[in-house]
Amino acid sequence: MRKFLYVIAAVLAVSAGAYAQGYSVTYPREYGKWQDALLAGNGTTGIMVFGDPQHETVVFTGRQFNFPGIKPREFADVPQDTIMLIKRYCAEGRFQEANDLAVRSAQWSDGGEGGRHPGFALEIDMPATGDITGYSRSTDYNTGEIKVQWTDAQGDWMRRAFVSRVDDVAVMEIVAPRHGVLDCSLDLALLEDMHFPAGMGVSHNTASGYTGIDINYPAPADNSGYCGGIKVYASDGVVDMRGDTIDVKGASSLLVVAMTEKYNDRPSYFSGSIKSRLESVAPDYCTLMSRHAPLHSDIMTRVTLDLGASPRERAMSNEELLGLQKRSATIVPALVERLFTAGRYHFLASGNGLTPPDLLGIWTGDCNVGWGGYYHLDANLNLQVSGGNVGAMPEVMEGYFNLNEAWYDDFRTNARKLLGCRGLLACGNTPGLSSGLMASINTFYPYHYATGEEAWLLYPFWEHYLVTRDKEFLRTRLYPVLKEMGDFYEDYLKYRDEDGYFVFAGSISPENQPSNLKVSLLNNSAFDVAGARFIMSSLIKASDILGEDASCREHWRDMLASLPPYRINGDGAIKEWGWPGLDDSYNHRHSSHLMMVWPYREVSEFTAPEYYEAARNALKMRDRHPYENAGHGLLHGALIAAGLHDAGSLGDKLVRLAGSDFYYTGLATSHYPDFGVFCTDVCHALPGIIIEMLVGSDEETIDLLPALAEGLDKGSISGVLTRCGVTVRKLSWNRAASHAEVTLNPVTDCNIKVRCGSDVREVKLNKNKEKKLVFTI
Numbered sequence: 001m002r003k004f005l006y007v008i009a010a011v012l013a014v015s016a017g018a019y020a021q022g023y024s025v026t027y028p029r030e031y032g033k034w035q036d037a038l039l040a041g042n043g044t045t046g047i048m049v050f051g052d053p054q055h056e057t058v059v060f061t062g063r064q065f066n067f068p069g070i071k072p073r074e075f076a077d078v079p080q081d082t083i084m085l086i087k088r089y090c091a092e093g094r095f096q097e098a099n100d101l102a103v104r105s106a107q108w109s110d111g112g113e114g115g116r117h118p119g120f121a122l123e124i125d126m127p128a129t130g131d132i133t134g135y136s137r138s139t140d141y142n143t144g145e146i147k148v149q150w151t152d153a154q155g156d157w158m159r160r161a162f163v164s165r166v167d168d169v170a171v172m173e174i175v176a177p178r179h180g181v182l183d184c185s186l187d188l189a190l191l192e193d194m195h196f197p198a199g200m201g202v203s204h205n206t207a208s209g210y211t212g213i214d215i216n217y218p219a220p221a222d223n224s225g226y227c228g229g230i231k232v233y234a235s236d237g238v239v240d241m242r243g244d245t246i247d248v249k250g251a252s253s254l255l256v257v258a259m260t261e262k263y264n265d266r267p268s269y270f271s272g273s274i275k276s277r278l279e280s281v282a283p284d285y286c287t288l289m290s291r292h293a294p295l296h297s298d299i300m301t302r303v304t305l306d307l308g309a310s311p312r313e314r315a316m317s318n319e320e321l322l323g324l325q326k327r328s329a330t331i332v333p334a335l336v337e338r339l340f341t342a343g344r345y346h347f348l349a350s351g352n353g354l355t356p357p358d359l360l361g362i363w364t365g366d367c368n369v370g371w372g373g374y375y376h377l378d379a380n381l382n383l384q385v386s387g388g389n390v391g392a393m394p395e396v397m398e399g400y401f402n403l404n405e406a407w408y409d410d411f412r413t414n415a416r417k418l419l420g421c422r423g424l425l426a427c428g429n430t431p432g433l434s435s436g437l438m439a440s441i442n443t444f445y446p447y448h449y450a451t452g453e454e455a456w457l458l459y460p461f462w463e464h465y466l467v468t469r470d471k472e473f474l475r476t477r478l479y480p481v482l483k484e485m486g487d488f489y490e491d492y493l494k495y496r497d498e499d500g501y502f503v504f505a506g507s508i509s510p511e512n513q514p515s516n517l518k519v520s521l522l523n524n525s526a527f528d529v530a531g532a533r534f535i536m537s538s539l540i541k542a543s544d545i546l547g548e549d550a551s552c553r554e555h556w557r558d559m560l561a562s563l564p565p566y567r568i569n570g571d572g573a574i575k576e577w578g579w580p581g582l583d584d585s586y587n588h589r590h591s592s593h594l595m596m597v598w599p600y601r602e603v604s605e606f607t608a609p610e611y612y613e614a615a616r617n618a619l620k621m622r623d624r625h626p627y628e629n630a631g632h633g634l635l636h637g638a639l640i641a642a643g644l645h646d647a648g649s650l651g652d653k654l655v656r657l658a659g660s661d662f663y664y665t666g667l668a669t670s671h672y673p674d675f676g677v678f679c680t681d682v683c684h685a686l687p688g689i690i691i692e693m694l695v696g697s698d699e700e701t702i703d704l705l706p707a708l709a710e711g712l713d714k715g716s717i718s719g720v721l722t723r724c725g726v727t728v729r730k731l732s733w734n735r736a737a738s739h740a741e742v743t744l745n746p747v748t749d750c751n752i753k754v755r756c757g758s759d760v761r762e763v764k765l766n767k768n769k770e771k772k773l774v775f776t777i
Contacts, residue, residue, distance in 0.1 A: 020341050023138035024318045024665045027051035031193040034365030035678045038139050038146045038666045042165045043352025045260055046362035049161055051137035051148045056124040060228055061363050063355055064262035066431045067114030068221040073437040076107035077417045090505040090523050091495045099446060099521040106418060106448060108441035113431040116373030118364050119260050120213055120228055121191050126184045129154045141345035142300045143293045154180030164292040172256040173285040182251040186232065188213040195367045204244040210275050211246055228260040231278040257281050299348055302392040307715035309334035318665050325659040330711030331651060335658055342667040343687040344391065346680060351396035355403050355432060357384050361680035370677040374429045378510040379590060380681050382456055383635045387688030389463045390721050397464060404457055407436025414438045415488060418448040423488025426453035446521050450508040451492065452531025459599045462538050466699060466723040469747045475546055482539040486556060489532055501564040504528050509576050510592045515585040524564050524578040526593035534600045536560040566611055573618035587625040589633035594618055597643040601698040616644050623649055631662055631671050631682040642692035642707045650693055651709030657682055695731060697722035704742055704756040705733060724752045729770060733777060740775045
């Protein structure tokens, strides 16, 4: 019955989200190509399946697999008079002096956990039994199952694997041909090409059908480490132990159940507990899958995309579709369908209720990873979660909320010690749950003056409230922090200009400097101003919604009204620094000066037409340059383009992302084109871009097809959540027929606007009652 239920769940998953499989006809033939592996995970444990028929490699990874820190991050308690002197220098335009003093007085020193690393490899060796034909490897995104299939002289072989969201184990099954036999050996090891540092301690322990590996870090952290183990069950065969190796002879199928664990205080025979835990897991692949698949597929199929691609293109391999995109000047619909679903899958597979994906998702095959594999908070993390709320994945967004809440005490320390303020000051980058202390303070980037960063981190909390209308979430998890941030700005904003506006005396635009002044600590970055405007406006709205602190609202309104306006430069573009004498530097990967468009949606052609046009011009100025070929630069630019109804800009960025070798054959991604540095920003953020291209929204309006890229002439998307608290049950469009229709379902009774092109309608909706609208496009 359990096997039957698994089959039914798999069929329903596929039917609910068509085209939800990616397949590849090649595989990594050397370890150095680990980035091409197929990926699975449950947010805690990850696996990377290479897919070699005879010499399989499966790399195990874990959310907590960071090298241990030897000392904590440290910085000074900066004296109040020094803080005020830095502000005075900035207010007087003495930016270099301010920058130098800010860096010097912080007395920052590095520390904390090190970078991410792989766990270990499971190597499965099988003897050759004739030439291999009919090879393919695939991922079923709606069940989380990876399959490797081939044919040799014995017949048709299959390996399949997944990581359970229910039982927290990785499961693999190898099935021999009907009239064949399975002989293989299985080993757990650290491989030379993983580039672990010298001094790693490795020990093995074995029992019948079980092999485990214990790994401890080099001294002086050698009391901490991690471990893993596999339990093997063979059908119709013999399982023998040969030292630390498991040998299987004459089997018709083989089940492997695996588990990993991180520890900070090395106990005796720690992996013995893994052995007993593995033995408590049901030794049946279909049973374990039947427990996992319904949960996984329910999340995956809440939002589905159909771009009307041809059956011929949908049948193409990943390699063929990526090659087709390289030859096309417009986006290939079948590839977008696949990348959309693959991106949602990788996002789900590397996130859970405790943590969202980091720069690597949850995967790496090498210890030498880009930027430590950390969470980076001035751009990358929030781009990765851009499709989480509107894409109906609260299970992963809960990890985002939990992770931020784990940082709060350290963020308060940052604000108090470095800026002399109440409230929270975000840290730039962090390895995860363990630390939110300030990450880096140096001459190029005095991180502690990027005050807009915490606002960006809080926006997804506000967005969650908007799409769910969950007042309890707003009351308990966001409103108290918004109040603290109101305190922060009250303490931080001490100077006013001649027009009475606050001066952000000490302000950063992430990782950029003016073209005419190579100094980072300046005044009134649009990034910091937009963050403060979001915080204060959301604080006032939340107070009104919850009926709390009514006596404070007038003061908060006065603070909001005193924030400086955005400035427009001689090119008619939003100025990155709203201060005289600071010239824009357009050739940069960040678009932090356009946060008022995305994510905050403060500026539209209706609410602020002058700023809207200036934002469009600012995007055009950025688009004249390559965003330094950084994936996150193209991602943020595409999201901004959606908010500015610039289909051409968005489409160009989609073509670059899909056709410039950002995507490996397994559809994970790199940070740069030409497979430059493994990083999951691109694959995770692309679904958010597609959603915003098709269904934009703010607190009052749903914007249909706001930036539809060329080549996507027909299709449908279902299940999108909007910031009006209305679900788009289905949006379909056909340019040739000049037709679009949408079915809406609200969380509460509401009056909203629905826009499709120049057609803007006032619509009254009743709670949980669907309403269909038809438009001419």
